[in-house]
Amino acid sequence: MSNIDIKSVNAIRILSADTVQKANSGHPGLPLGSAAMAYELWAKHMNHNPANPKWENRDRFVLSGGHGSALLYSLLHLFGYGNLSVEDLAQFRQLDSLTPGHPEYKHTVGIEATTGPLGAGMAMAVGMAMAEAHLAAKFNKDNYPIVDHYTFVLGGDGCMMEGISSEAFSLAGTLGLNKLIVLYDSNKISIEGDTDIAFRENVEKRFEAFGFQTLVVEDGNDLIAIGKAIEEAKADKTRPTLITVKTKIGHGCPAKEGKASAHGEPLGADNVKALRENLAWESHEPFEVAEDVYDNFKAIAKKNADVEAEWAQLFADYAKAFPEMKELWDQYHNENIAKDLIQKEEFWAFDNKPEATRNLSGMVINRLKDYIPGFIGGSADLAPSTKTYMNGEGDFSVDDYAGRNLHFGVRELAMAAIGNGLALHGGLRAYVSTFFVFSDYVKPMARLSALMGLPLTYVLTHDSIGVGEDGPTHEPIEQLAMLRAMPNFVAYRPADATETIAAWYHAVTSLDHPTALVLTRQNLPQLAGSNKEGTLKGGYVIEDSIKEVPDAIILATGSEVELGINAKAELAKEGIDVRVVSLPSIDVFEQQSAEYKESVLPKAVRARVAVEAAIDFGWGNYVGLDGAYVTMKGFGASAPADQLFKKFGFTTENVVKAVKSVL
């Protein structure tokens, strides 16, 4: 350990402590405890170029314990990422600053993932490592390892307690993701006190059970031991590695070290002073770092720029030697590759016969696989039911990372986070899948998809009471409302083949948000009035009234659009002139112009009936105070689906009645 290394580690500590102190809010404990391992990793073992944070072959680093963001900001500042300044650090947790409370992807340069919900970063890192393995298998040629990087993730006891990390790491072990390296900041302290109150397990043994190499660094300040462990981790060519680094939370601050109080509140001015003295830090001014420390980081950054330059040369040679691979590479990295499908007739073709939308989705997936080479995905052990298997594309496994079909096991939450990781890595367009009711399990990670604006697709089948015999535990009733309520998340509930294909088109052309496709188990008819343009606008008139101003409007989605159309026909016999509006995506419809919305749902028409086999929560802004609902009022039941639709009132007769009740 050279003097400059120690000074550099302490620079991270001091900057982090000052950052939190200035904000008078934040988490100093993790940065102080983890500064040494972070420095050793970033300075000596990680390929990254501060001058080009988007270098495709950089090593990825995820701070799973996102509350320790000050650590990350200190590192990014010292390494010169995007000229993140000490002024930025001093604006920590302030309105519109570059240094928000938790690291935010796309917001601050060099942040690989938004983290905060514990465990999430762990699972996203697994997704990144899977992306690397897949792209390496697809692209690398002898002597041309153009995809060849590690994924590092750092987290603490909380990340280890969360079930998502067990899910993700069990899969990582199964898949032998040897370029995944987990740094476990083990400080034995949680918010409620010593981890012994709730967490006495042998973490290393658990990871061995998962198939990891496990290494332990007894002293979290021993840079040499940390470096040795990282190199041992890299040297294992068959297993991912867990490096347990024993640290003290709040290291260096005499009054706080090893205490729960170091975790989530500023040290206090006196303690920051004591920290400076204890670390023999030269300067007394906040945010002041000696030139030799900056020089050290600059020199490292320079060396790393050279590493990227070498890679760029390798890639240029590769492009020359394998021009067809270079072309493929560009296709993988072209986010707009699917746009042209809007004109391809064969993409929009379907048989005019009743079909479950999950089957239609399966058909589309097997078209998309040919149009989008970087299309990859799978299900949480339900592919035969969710129809998400890409035929002939192989299975992603330890024996074949080139397989495009992912098998997540029964692990919905980790699946969604891994999907985020695949999307974050770049070069791929991913989808994940489970039963719609189990979107409950994926919610925390779907929220991160939305927050980060990742174009991940969620294929959620077995919609509503159409599930039938499996009963209420398997019948999604309130899940649609949940997805619609989430900002920057688009949910589609298509009514037939055209709407299903259009929903997929929306999903694979989106750039800044996730999309869920909510699909039926049961067959639905092909509707004469459905069209892609309307579907891509989220809602449209699928069967219009004769009069310009209809007597009433029926609003429906998915399996209930047919019901609306049938009711319209019945009402016509009695001289009641109804418009039927299909609203496959309320989220997308809401984004349309006021004029378009008024053209579909004229404000003057107050006789409105919403028909949807889901809870009515959220329909009020279309139905108003004068309309009616044919919707679910509670949980479903176990019985054949057709009987359930009747039992819960989803009949033409009942829709007719509802319309009449509001005329």
Place this chain on the structure above:
Amino acid sequence: MSNIDIKSVNAIRILSADTVQKANSGHPGLPLGSAAMAYELWAKHMNHNPANPKWENRDRFVLSGGHGSALLYSLLHLFGYGNLSVEDLAQFRQLDSLTPGHPEYKHTVGIEATTGPLGAGMAMAVGMAMAEAHLAAKFNKDNYPIVDHYTFVLGGDGCMMEGISSEAFSLAGTLGLNKLIVLYDSNKISIEGDTDIAFRENVEKRFEAFGFQTLVVEDGNDLIAIGKAIEEAKADKTRPTLITVKTKIGHGCPAKEGKASAHGEPLGADNVKALRENLAWESHEPFEVAEDVYDNFKAIAKKNADVEAEWAQLFADYAKAFPEMKELWDQYHNENIAKDLIQKEEFWAFDNKPEATRNLSGMVINRLKDYIPGFIGGSADLAPSTKTYMNGEGDFSVDDYAGRNLHFGVRELAMAAIGNGLALHGGLRAYVSTFFVFSDYVKPMARLSALMGLPLTYVLTHDSIGVGEDGPTHEPIEQLAMLRAMPNFVAYRPADATETIAAWYHAVTSLDHPTALVLTRQNLPQLAGSNKEGTLKGGYVIEDSIKEVPDAIILATGSEVELGINAKAELAKEGIDVRVVSLPSIDVFEQQSAEYKESVLPKAVRARVAVEAAIDFGWGNYVGLDGAYVTMKGFGASAPADQLFKKFGFTTENVVKAVKSVL
């Protein structure tokens, strides 16, 4: 293995196969594979009395793999639970039958928990075992072990893959819950095929890491080995036990055994025939079981009735010896114990000063602990922040099961399931707690609380953008909509002390549904117009207009009620006469009579403005087509809370503007 034992095991298999075949829907694989272990357990090792399924000291059995419900129904029928008949089995998965697709608590006699979402049963069983340990610590006296039973849970590979089971079992190991016995139906088959595609971990080693005793039964049909393992499990007085039982999915059915296709579809008539032949089953008629088999089950049931009778005698002696304990026992088992609090002035008292509702909740919890002896709860490592600690009541730990403060660790999902288990066990009224944004993690288990109608309380603090500096990952925006959308789930978002106390009163007096309390981090003023009666109705006029028919209505909840009141005052200066309605619980308000609702929100008044620092999704049915919203339009941000409220438009000025816009 006696002949009658083998015949009895096969009776379970045949009945289960017939049940699924008759329904032409369901999961025969688990019942066929697990019949032997289930029989051995229920017949020889479990204390349960079919004549009294609610016997307090019965051993609990949870089928975590709920899709194998036919196994459970066969057992319940054969043991004579509630006269569940073969006709009931023949109505499997049919409308309104006693035998729905997945086991449903309260619906079918002898079902200890609703299961289906994988892993849930595992974690609920941990909760039951914790309840047993706590009640035993509270009640047992030397020579009077009146609380002394085991909790058994059976599940397969899917349950083991789900993160929730790692969360729950890591805690179970930490707590040394030695009366928890897990039967792992290990058949190496998942829906997508061999479990090797996604699950190669060493499960036993993982459980050893958690602190379990682990035992392996190599042949899942070896009743003697299974029995021996169960007794070894019982003999371990310090650790919970995992018994891995190696089985073949679909055992006994030549064409299906060991195949994924045995899992989730009927065997087919031919294969059921082949099963009969293969098992040398005497009868060819569906659902026909020989008398000697019934006699065997009857004899076992009789023996078990004697076991309960012995316990009843022990309990009677205990009641005599310790009358004060008998009184306490009755208090623990009195679900209505908190009802009288409505009249106790000291329960409703508070200081008239600004206070965060989380702090007020903490005050109430520390009152309730004295009124409700069976009150127990805790948080997912956030008690100092969520204010859920009961002072002086000790910590539930391996050293002291009498402690009433639970430490779940950073494991939100398992926490909610454990809360369900505590409620299912009986004798306790439980609460669980985390940050509101992490209600996302608890959602799948909160849904089970609602489905089962369990009166569990969720204390969810750090509401909305009031979280401030922690930023969007920690700011719940869409979570309120999510909870409100869930059937049979009550969410309260109180505005001050009176509303907070009333919300707690609702929670601890509820009998058939869970309640969430959504609480602020920041201080709120005490409102002059708030009252408990209105709060208990879910919504009420907190500040009325002068005129009988107001010019406009402001609807608000929680921290925004104050804003509505301030806006009303401003508008009054301009001669605009506004009513302010506080809606702490939309769920409860919806249950009120049409008359009451009309009295609060007269339909004639269309100038309505909803004010809530959450996404507006779900407000439309009150705001209608003519109203306006002062609500969140997307995710929050990282900054001091007061700045965020301004940034996102939560100002008196803005509410005034919104009201004027709809006049």
